Amino acid sequence: MGGIIGDDGLEKIQIGSLGIGKAFTKIQKWAKELKNRGIILAICSKNNEEIAKNPFVNHNEMVLKLEDISVFVANWNNKADNIRYIQEVLNIGFDSMVFIDDNPAEREIVRQSIPEITVPELPEDPALYLPYLTNLNLFETVSYSKNDNDRTLQYQQEAERRKLISQVTNMDDYLKSLEMYGSISDFRQKDVSRIAQLTQRSNQFNLRTKRYTEDDIIKFMNSKNHLTYSVKLKDKFGDYGLISVIILEKTSSNVFFIDTWIMSCRVLKRDVEYYALNKIVDDLQKLKIDTLQGEYLETAKNSLVADLLEKLTFSKEKNDKIYSLNTNTYKPFKHFIL
Incomplete structure (x- = not known):
């Protein structure tokens, strides 16, 4: 004008x-x-x-x-x-x-x-x-x-969150004020396209940067040797939708390995990784699984998660790239997602 x-x-x-x-x-x-x-x-x-x-x-x-x-x-x-x-x-x-x-x-x-x-x-x-x-x-x-299609609304909502963070005195107060609600489920047919899209597009919060097609995702859904997790999040400003994908592979009778851990950068610093890991370990404990393993495969774009496993209290095994978490001694992380 x-x-x-x-x-x-x-x-x-x-x-x-x-x-x-x-x-x-x-x-x-x-x-x-x-x-x-x-x-x-x-x-x-x-x-x-x-x-x-x-x-x-x-x-x-x-x-x-x-x-x-x-x-x-x-x-x-x-x-x-x-x-x-x-x-x-x-x-x-x-x-x-x-x-x-x-x-x-x-x-x-x-x-x-x-x-x-x-x-x-x-x-x-x-x-x-x-x-x-x-x-x-x-x-x-x-x-x-x-x-x-929903990106404009999502960015409008994120701008409102940015305004809110300037009005609170500390991060815990900010996270509480967001009134976050999460849900975690195994992969569902209606989400296959979105899950595959996340594996193809996510670069920063991506532990191993494995790319998968929709057919691959369906195979994981039907596999007896894999556990799958899709994480959704919303807060008082709006719905983020499906923002994190985790795939675990059973490698021995009491060990699962993190094949894939992806999260949208739109929800960084919302404690989603703590929320998800608490759920994963709870599931593994119910299955009598003692160990959860993971590794970080470096790329030019994923340095953001270089210390993720250590932050999540995984221990690095000697002379190896593999990190391990004992599910029996795990202490759940504090977060503000209901």
């Missing part, structure tokens, strides 16, 4: 079918199409939040609405810092972000502060914005699945 909402007021914003407003309407239609194809939209504005959101809520000719925006940041901080905040919420690389701004000074500040971000140098004439941007082909997506 053209104009400055804080100075011009809602009635003087340039949007619609007349004059220069047509150019901004076309830009918004284009952005809406990108969003519908899985591109994440975020707003980074120097303004009071209530004023900045006003057109998205109250202007009849706005194509984009608040529900289309994954992260909406409006304050008087510099835009480079706000972009860093947006990047943390989205948990994507700066090299996957494009910053579009009609102010040359703001573009230059962002270029200098965060060189990994793509910052198109827009033409002076707003009527040329859309042809220029479409010619750059910055937003070509390789694939888009049904599971990606």
